[in-house]
Each structure stands twice: as C-alpha cells, then as structure tokens.
Amino acid sequence: MVARVFIDGEAGTTGLQIRERLAMRRDLELLSIPEESRKDPAARADYLNKADIAILCLPDAAARESVELIQNDTTRVIDASSAHRVADGWAYGFAEMAADQAEIIASAMRVANPGCWPQGLIASVRPLIAAGLLKADFPLTYHGVSGYSGGGKGMIADYEGRGTDANVFAPYALGFNHKHLPEMTAYTLLEAAPLFTPSVGNYYKGMLTVVPLNLAAQDKVPTGAELHAALTDHFAATDNGFVEVAPLEPLERADFLDPQAVNDTNLLRLHVFANDARAQAAIIAVYDNLGKGASGAAVQNLNLMLGVDQATSLAA
Structure with missing residues (x-):
C-alpha cells in the first residue's frame, strides 16, 4: 500500500x-x-x-x-x-x-x-537520571554550538549575505527563557529547567553540545566508567536506533570533536570525559542539526x- x-x-x-x-x-x-x-x-x-x-x-x-x-x-x-x-x-x-x-x-x-538542542541534552542526561546516577534536582547547565541553518531561512540569508563578516561564534537566548526549555525539562526527567546557553557558529550545519557535571555535590558520586556504562546500556536497549556512545578514553584534547563530524547522517554520537579524583565529568553530543536534529x-x-x-x- x-x-x-x-x-x-x-x-x-x-x-x-x-x-x-x-x-x-x-x-x-x-x-x-x-x-x-x-x-x-x-x-x-x-x-x-x-x-x-x-x-x-x-x-x-x-x-x-x-x-x-x-x-x-x-x-x-x-x-x-x-x-x-x-x-x-x-x-x-x-x-x-x-x-x-x-x-x-x-x-x-x-x-x-x-527540537535540535533538546535531543543532545535528553540523550546525555535522561539515562543517568533513570539509572539513579544523577539526581533529578541536579543544578544542570547546558551549552554548545550549532550551524546557522538551525535559525531557518532568515538566519541562513543573514549569515550567507554577510559572508566572512558574519560573527564566527554568537551566543544567544541570553534572557534564559529559550522556547526549548519546557521539553528539555519534561523529557530529561529533571525537576527544574537547566541553565541553557546556546550559540550559533559561522558554518551551515552540524552541532556539538556539552553537559558539564560537577558531581561532588551529590551524596553518591558516580565514576566516569559508571556514567559511560549507563549511557551504553540505555542505547544498546533501543533497537535499530541512531544514538551511539563512543569508547571511554582518557583524553586531554579531542580535535575529532567537530560539530560537523556526522553531517549528512542521522547519527547522534555521545562522548564521556571524566576526572574521578575531581568528581567532574562532561558529556558531549555531536549530530547534524538538520539530520537527527x-x-x-x-x-x-x-x-x-x-x-x-x-x-x-x-x-x-
């Protein structure tokens, strides 16, 4: 049919x-x-x-x-x-x-x-709250950069019209009342909206999002390996899905984390970085804002x- x-x-x-x-x-x-x-x-x-x-x-x-x-x-x-x-x-x-x-x-x-921005946050956070590794009342912050196509025809015309004069990196939603906040809060399982500071870059498409985690305030502090395992287990259980978790590696620099790395695909790739001694971690998502986003x-x-x-x- x-x-x-x-x-x-x-x-x-x-x-x-x-x-x-x-x-x-x-x-x-x-x-x-x-x-x-x-x-x-x-x-x-x-x-x-x-x-x-x-x-x-x-x-x-x-x-x-x-x-x-x-x-x-x-x-x-x-x-x-x-x-x-x-x-x-x-x-x-x-x-x-x-x-x-x-x-x-x-x-x-x-x-x-x-929305494009909520998916990186939900993928990074919801499995951790569901697994009991992150408290629902955790004071979460969320930031990243997206290509200018995320702003639709008006922003595309503006950036392409200005060419090399366009701002290389422009933070926005600085009134902290972005329209994506209700869905971010509802579907991450958070009790309160995150502090969200998005930015747009001078390139067409692709995005990289970051969830920094200062875990010392929690009663039970998960290790980087535990965070990685929870994400891996969660997405392994979603049949034929498009979210993958990169191997856990102790890196100081990751030049491969390019916001355009998975453009023209439907992938959303998660990376976990952690310093257990400092009780700090970051979860980074890379995906195409016009693809999976x-x-x-x-x-x-x-x-x-x-x-x-x-x-x-x-x-x-």
Missing part, C-alpha cells in the same frame, strides 16, 4: 530536507500543494485531509492551525514545530529516548518532532509510523 504524505511547509529548510530524503521512495506518494495555494487555508485543508500522514514544517501558530484544519480521524501528524512538544495527546518523537519510545511513536496519531528525526518517525525499517532513506 502506498502512503500519501503531505509536507505542509515543504518550501522551508526542514521541509526541503524531508522532501529530498523521501523523493525516491516507492512506498510513498508525496502530495504537493501548488505554490500559489500554500497560504490558502481551504487548499491546505484539502491536502491535509487526504493525506495518510501530514508533516508540518511551519511556525508554531501555523502548525496549530494545520492541526485544526484536519477534520477526519485518519490523518496522522508529525509536527516539526515546537507547538505540541509538551502537549497532551502527542507522542514525543525521540525514538531512542526510552526503550518503548519507538513503539509509542509507531502507534501514535500525533507525533511532535523534537530535524528532518532526519522526522523521516525516522515517519518510518516508524508506517511500520517500515526506521533507517529507510536515512544515512547512518
């Missing part, structure tokens, strides 16, 4: 990436709305209601409108915006987050695709919902 898929917002950065990944699929019929009708609610409603799965690549308000335009009980939805990530009735689309998460996504009518995750969720191999159309 050929599934009809409609990408609402196919002209945006994420939509274009998803369409490119799906273009050669024989098990799908890609429905494409004429350019002149993309902002016509009646035309969008028609496409949304005849699709088996609609993928929303829209601003939050437009994504909510699209969901309201669906008047049947058959169209399933993957929302790549942040509109529904902590909403009731929506499955969170990070398949490797928990052992049963892929099954939850596979059976869901509504799936909220994760956005369109790759959406295609992985689509595959799960269709009951096909979740790696279909995705490079490992």
Whole structure:
C-alpha cells in the first residue's frame, strides 16, 4: 500500500530536507500543494485531509492551525514545530529516548518532532537520571554550538549575505527563557529547567553540545566508567536506533570533536570525559542539526509510523 504524505511547509529548510530524503521512495506518494495555494487555508485543508500522514514544517501558530484544519480521524501528524512538544495527546518523537519510545511513536496519531538542542541534552542526561546516577534536582547547565541553518531561512540569508563578516561564534537566548526549555525539562526527567546557553557558529550545519557535571555535590558520586556504562546500556536497549556512545578514553584534547563530524547522517554520537579524583565529568553530543536534529528525526518517525525499517532513506 502506498502512503500519501503531505509536507505542509515543504518550501522551508526542514521541509526541503524531508522532501529530498523521501523523493525516491516507492512506498510513498508525496502530495504537493501548488505554490500559489500554500497560504490558502481551504487548499491546505484539502491536502491535509487526504493525506495518510501530514508533516508540518511551519511556525508554531501555523502548525496549530494545520492541526485544526484536519477534520477526519485518519490523518496522522508529525509536527516539526515546537507547538505540541509538551502537549497532551502527542507522542514525543525521540525514538531512542526510552526503550518503548519507538513503539509509542509507531502507534501514535500525533507525533511532535523534537527540537535540535533538546535531543543532545535528553540523550546525555535522561539515562543517568533513570539509572539513579544523577539526581533529578541536579543544578544542570547546558551549552554548545550549532550551524546557522538551525535559525531557518532568515538566519541562513543573514549569515550567507554577510559572508566572512558574519560573527564566527554568537551566543544567544541570553534572557534564559529559550522556547526549548519546557521539553528539555519534561523529557530529561529533571525537576527544574537547566541553565541553557546556546550559540550559533559561522558554518551551515552540524552541532556539538556539552553537559558539564560537577558531581561532588551529590551524596553518591558516580565514576566516569559508571556514567559511560549507563549511557551504553540505555542505547544498546533501543533497537535499530541512531544514538551511539563512543569508547571511554582518557583524553586531554579531542580535535575529532567537530560539530560537523556526522553531517549528512542521522547519527547522534555521545562522548564521556571524566576526572574521578575531581568528581567532574562532561558529556558531549555531536549530530547534524538538520539530520537527527530535524528532518532526519522526522523521516525516522515517519518510518516508524508506517511500520517500515526506521533507517529507510536515512544515512547512518
């Protein structure tokens, strides 16, 4: 059976990436709305209601409108915006987050695709809290750098227009109220939001995130080996997932930790570094903000919902 898929917002950065990944699929019929009708609610409603799965690549308000335009009980939805990530009735689309998460996504009518920044944090922290190695009330900090494509068409045009004059490294969200904080808190199992300081770099895509852990304040201080084992065990239990844990190595410098190292794949690779004598550690995640961080995750969720191999159309 050929599934009809409609990408609402196919002209945006994420939509274009998803369409490119799906273009050669024989098990799908890609429905494409004429350019002149993309902002016509009646035309969008028609496409949304005849699709088996609609993928929303829209601003939050437009994504909510699209969901309201669906008047049947058959169209399933993957929302790549942040509109529904902590909403009731929506499955969170990070398949490797928990052992049963892929099954939850596979059976869901509504799936909220994760944000790019939250995935690095959730992958690094949730398994440690679940294993009892990190307290849920731990005062967590989280930082990193992402390519400018994470800011969408406006930021892409700005950076590429300024060329070599663009800022090499620009911190943002310095009001400490980033829109990803609710999903970060909900899905890490933390009791309070982390202190989050993201940055954008002058390159197109790829990201590197860091969770520093000053563990001495805990009653029980885990070793680096225990942190690494908990992460390894967690992701080994998620069948056919795209999160891998690098070997634990005592390094002072790691030039291979390039934010662009796994670009054009759906991988999220975790690295653990620790000094047990100082009770300090850091967990670093590297992934493609347009791959596992956005369109790759959406295609992985689509595959799960269709009951096909979740790696279909995705490079490992």
